[in-house]
Amino acid sequence: DTGVSQDPRHKITKRGQNVTFRCDPISEHNRLYWYRQTLGQGPEFLTYFQNEAQLEKSRLLSDRFSAERPKGSFSTLEIQRTEQGDSAMYLCASSPLRWGETQYFGPGTRLLVL
Amino acid sequence: GESVGLHLPTLSVQEGDNSIINCAYSNSASDYFIWYKQESGKGPQFIIDIRSNMDKRQGQRVTVLLNKTVKHLSLQIAATQPGDSAVYFCAEIPNSGNTPLVFGKGTRLSVIA
Numbered sequence: 001d002t003g004v005s006q007d008p009r010h011k012i013t014k015r016g017q018n019v020t021f022r023c024d025p026i027s028e029h030n031r032l033y034w035y036r037q038t039l040g041q042g043p044e045f046l047t048y049f050q051n052e053a054q055l056e057k058s059r060l061l062s063d064r065f066s067a068e069r070p071k072g073s074f075s076t077l078e079i080q081r082t083e084q085g086d087s088a089m090y091l092c093a094s095s096p097l098r099w100g101e102t103q104y105f106g107p108g109t110r111l112l113v114l
Numbered sequence: 115g116e117s118v119g120l121h122l123p124t125l126s127v128q129e130g131d132n133s134i135i136n137c138a139y140s141n142s143a144s145d146y147f148i149w150y151k152q153e154s155g156k157g158p159q160f161i162i163d164i165r166s167n168m169d170k171r172q173g174q175r176v177t178v179l180l181n182k183t184v185k186h187l188s189l190q191i192a193a194t195q196p197g198d199s200a201v202y203f204c205a206e207i208p209n210s211g212n213t214p215l216v217f218g219k220g221t222r223l224s225v226i227a
Contacts, residue, residue, distance in 0.1 A: 004157075033214060042203050042217030043158065056214065091157050093215075102148050103215060105157035 002026060004106035006092050012112045013082055020078045021109045025094030032075050033103060034067055035091040036060065043091050049075060050097070082113045126224045133191040135221045137204035142185060144206040148215065149178060149189045153200045161189070161202075191223075199225045 005024045013019050025032045031050050035043035046065070047057045051072040061067075064082075069075040079086055089110050093103040127133045139147070145166040150158035162173045164180050164187075171178050177190040187204050201222050205215040 006157075035215075040219070042205070042219055043215070044217070045214035048214060058214075093157075102160050102163050104160060105150075108157045110155075 004092055004094050004104055006090075006106040006109050008109060009107060010110045010112075012114065014114050015082060015084060017082055018078065018080045019082060019111065020076055021090055021092075021111075022074060022076050023092030023094075023106060024074045025092070026104055028096070029094035029104075030072075030097040031095045031103075032069055033093040033095075034075070034077050035093065035105075037089040037091055037108070038087075046077075079111075082111075084113045087111055087113045123219065124222045124224070126226060127194050129194060129196060129225050129227050131194055133189075133194045133198070133223060135189045135191075135202050135204075135223065137187040137189075137218060139185050139187060139204070139206050141206065141208045141216075142182070144208050146207040147178070147180065147187055148205045148207075149176075149187075150203045150205060150217075151198075151200045152203065152220070158203060194223075194225050196225045196227055199223055 007022045011019055033048040034046040036046055037043040045058050046061050047067050049069040052069050064080045067077045089108045091105055091108045093105045095101045095103045148163040149161040151161050152158045162176050162178050164171045164178045169180050175192045179188045201220040203217050203220045205217045207213055
């Protein structure tokens with residue numbers, strides 16, 4: 001399977017705990033994006049990387065959220081001191097660097113904060 | 115701010131009929147648009163895209179129409195099948211290049227067998 005993969009697919013945690021998600025993009029895709037999606041809504045942009053550089057962060061990305069892509073391949077998204085409002089689907093997408101190339105999404109990680 | 119929206123939140127069609135899903139966008143500078151299909155519990159799946167220098171593009175059973183004058187986008191699905199049941203999102207890229215997508219809320223398509 002050469003698509004975008006995400007791990008874990010589901011995560012249940014208690015409020016105040018830290019969680020970390022992983023995304024493996026399509027091989028050789030330079031750009032990697034994180035989105036968050038709540039029920040009934042479209043995905044909302046969180047942050048994106050070009051290779052290992054984090055180029056843009058949304059105002060949605062509070063200081064409890066941090067993302068890394070240390071080697072320009074896989075990426076991790078960490079949420080510290082989780083809150084119930086963090087419950088959502090976290091989606092990862094990747095795309096080549098060429099203009100106009102679409103973003104391909106992974107299956108997402110469903111987070112539930114109790 | 116700029117946003118992508120949809121005219122109808124839900125659409126029910128008979129199997130075999132054609133479906134039309136509409137989308138309005140507000141940023142006239144957007145130059146790339148994508149339709150995604152999302153099934154329950156899955157990530158968005160690319161269906162078809164269109165660039166602003168085109169007004170129509172066809173794929174397999176799908177056609178996307180772009181009307182830049184009124185900033186309107188539509189997705190037509192021919193001979194709708196039960197497997198087409200899903201939520202459909204249009205998304206735009208407000209600036210040239212692979213910058214983040216701006217999604218609308220989506221339209222749920224239900225196919226009646």
